[in-house]
Amino acid sequence: MEDGKSFASSTYNMASLVSVEDHLLEHLGAYAAALQQKIYQIRIVLKDMDVEHQKAALDPVAFVSNPLNSFPLVRRMHHDATKLFQFFQREPGEEHLNFIANYGLSDYNQENLEEAIRGLLRIKETYELNERDMSRGLLWHKQYDSKLSALDCFEMAQYLFKMDKCNESFKWIQIGLELHDKTPQVLHELLGTDRANIWMQIGALHSAMNDADGAAMALKTAIKYGSNEQRKQAKVFSQGIAHYHAHLENCRHPGTLPVRSELKCRYNTLTTPFLRLAPLKLEELSRDPYLVLYHDVVQASQMLHIRQLAESRLNHSTVGTGQTLEGRTSMSAGLSRNETQQLHQSIIDMTGFDITNSEALSVLNYGMAGQYIYHHDCGFNEKEMPRSHFPKGNRLATVLFYLSEVALGGATSFPELNISVAAKPGNALLWHNLDNAGNCDPRSLHSACPVILGSRWVATKWINIPDQWRTKPCLREKPSPMK
Numbered sequence: 001m002e003d004g005k006s007f008a009s010s011t012y013n014m015a016s017l018v019s020v021e022d023h024l025l026e027h028l029g030a031y032a033a034a035l036q037q038k039i040y041q042i043r044i045v046l047k048d049m050d051v052e053h054q055k056a057a058l059d060p061v062a063f064v065s066n067p068l069n070s071f072p073l074v075r076r077m078h079h080d081a082t083k084l085f086q087f088f089q090r091e092p093g094e095e096h097l098n099f100i101a102n103y104g105l106s107d108y109n110q111e112n113l114e115e116a117i118r119g120l121l122r123i124k125e126t127y128e129l130n131e132r133d134m135s136r137g138l139l140w141h142k143q144y145d146s147k148l149s150a151l152d153c154f155e156m157a158q159y160l161f162k163m164d165k166c167n168e169s170f171k172w173i174q175i176g177l178e179l180h181d182k183t184p185q186v187l188h189e190l191l192g193t194d195r196a197n198i199w200m201q202i203g204a205l206h207s208a209m210n211d212a213d214g215a216a217m218a219l220k221t222a223i224k225y226g227s228n229e230q231r232k233q234a235k236v237f238s239q240g241i242a243h244y245h246a247h248l249e250n251c252r253h254p255g256t257l258p259v260r261s262e263l264k265c266r267y268n269t270l271t272t273p274f275l276r277l278a279p280l281k282l283e284e285l286s287r288d289p290y291l292v293l294y295h296d297v298v299q300a301s302q303m304l305h306i307r308q309l310a311e312s313r314l315n316h317s318t319v320g321t322g323q324t325l326e327g328r329t330s331m332s333a334g335l336s337r338n339e340t341q342q343l344h345q346s347i348i349d350m351t352g353f354d355i356t357n358s359e360a361l362s363v364l365n366y367g368m369a370g371q372y373i374y375h376h377d378c379g380f381n382e383k384e385m386p387r388s389h390f391p392k393g394n395r396l397a398t399v400l401f402y403l404s405e406v407a408l409g410g411a412t413s414f415p416e417l418n419i420s421v422a423a424k425p426g427n428a429l430l431w432h433n434l435d436n437a438g439n440c441d442p443r444s445l446h447s448a449c450p451v452i453l454g455s456r457w458v459a460t461k462w463i464n465i466p467d468q469w470r471t472k473p474c475l476r477e478k479p480s481p482m483k
């Protein structure tokens with residue numbers, strides 16, 4: 001840290017903060033007085049105008065037919081109103097705000113704050129103090145007048161959360177909640193420490209501690225306390241956490257498949273005439289949304305061929321907007337239809353869809369701990385479907401071929417369905433992303449779990465909706481905008 005900017009490392013430096021606060025309070029007080037003065041002036045103007053206006057409102061025509069009324073009305077409208085409006089537009093106490101803005105508050109930055117927090121934690125550890133005693137002013141058997149506020153405790157909690165010390169963070173946040181009402185509500189609202197926000201933070205803590213139920217409860221409380229906007233935010237957050245934990249469960253238990261009586265294993269002999277000669281082994285995993293696993297679709301020699309074709313062309317996989325990110329750690333290559341005739345035919349046999357104009361097959365190879373965090377292959381609205389990313393329209397269905405043996409990990413997980421499919425070479429997974437109205441089905445959410453051991457190769461074929469009117473004619477209600 002630059003010399004003279006580290007406040008917590010000397011009491012001399014820290015004492016200067018008191019005089020800074022002095023100045024701030026003085027200017028803030030002056031600013032408040034200026035605002036109050038403006039409100040006072042506005043009220044006087046309002047009152048004065050209202051007296052005349054009330055007289056006029058009784059019978060406007062009679063009122064303006066007297067020139068001693070109409071002349072002042074015109075004057076008020078033309079002259080006074082313009083001047084007054086200019087006055088209203090002026091920011092009162094601007095000089096005080098400027099003073100605060102130019103005071104160099106940026107010197108008191110996060111680094112300083114964290115230095116002070118670490119200091120407090122050092123004292124706590126060295127002298128074996130506990131959070132509650134400290135917050136009440138009890139320092140090593142001596143009681144002092146000073147106490148920590150809810151805001152102080154939340155700050156400690158946030159820092160410890162950032163440091164992955166969830167248990168300790170939890171203790172501070174609990175104390176903060178107990179002290180919550182001692183700080184004015186307005187301050188909490190302005191500083192983002194209102195109860196709804198704090199409960200969202202508690203939800204994040206539970207989630208980080210792998211406690212999905214605790215997180216769900218905390219977010220329910222956040223929803224109870226929240227404004228409309230916060231309620232929406234907490235619901236989205238809650239769903240995100242639920243998906244994340246379902247995804248983790250699925251990854252930890254590859255091969256978690258539903259045990260439902262209506263789901264069958266059978267030979268598909270119907271989708272194309274060719275299947276009467278060479279039926280495909282089909283295992284139904286879900287009927288709504290449609291999700292099936294085809295067994296032994298690709299031969300070992302073909303898998304090898306596809307992998308070899310892709311090897312020299314691998315590029316970092318991207319997500320929607322074209323960036324790469326930790327959520328998608330794989331490399332991919334697009335293969336043309338000519339290069340993938342056999343797979344192409346299998347896709348038609350499995351799905352019955354017309355794939356002439358669908359996006360090219362893409363082959364993916366996952367790296368160390370490679371994963372593709374949960375996502376939808378389809379877009380929910382126009383905004384989510386830029387032409388650059390969805391050049392062929394929305395994605396009706398996905399076919400995923402497993403092209404290599406993965407020794408450990410790397411299942412495909414469907415968090416909304418509690419289904420986890422092990423990556424078995426030669427198999428192909430087929431699911432529908434759009435519902436019968438052509439809308440992206442939220443239940444089609446899926447992910448590739450991190451690979452523990454092995455080189456994971458898959459090929460993805462996205463089947464776009466525009467050509468499927470013959471095979472998928474039952475579209476109804478709210479058609480998707482891209483169709």
Ligand SMILES: O=C(O)CCC(=O)C(=O)O
Pocket residue numbers: 372377400411412413446447448449458460
């Ligand atoms: O590799 C997987 O299991 C999933 C791949 C995937 O979701 C995709 O390419 O869209």
Ligand SMILES: [Fe+2]
Pocket residue numbers: 375376377446
């Ligand atoms: Fe996907």
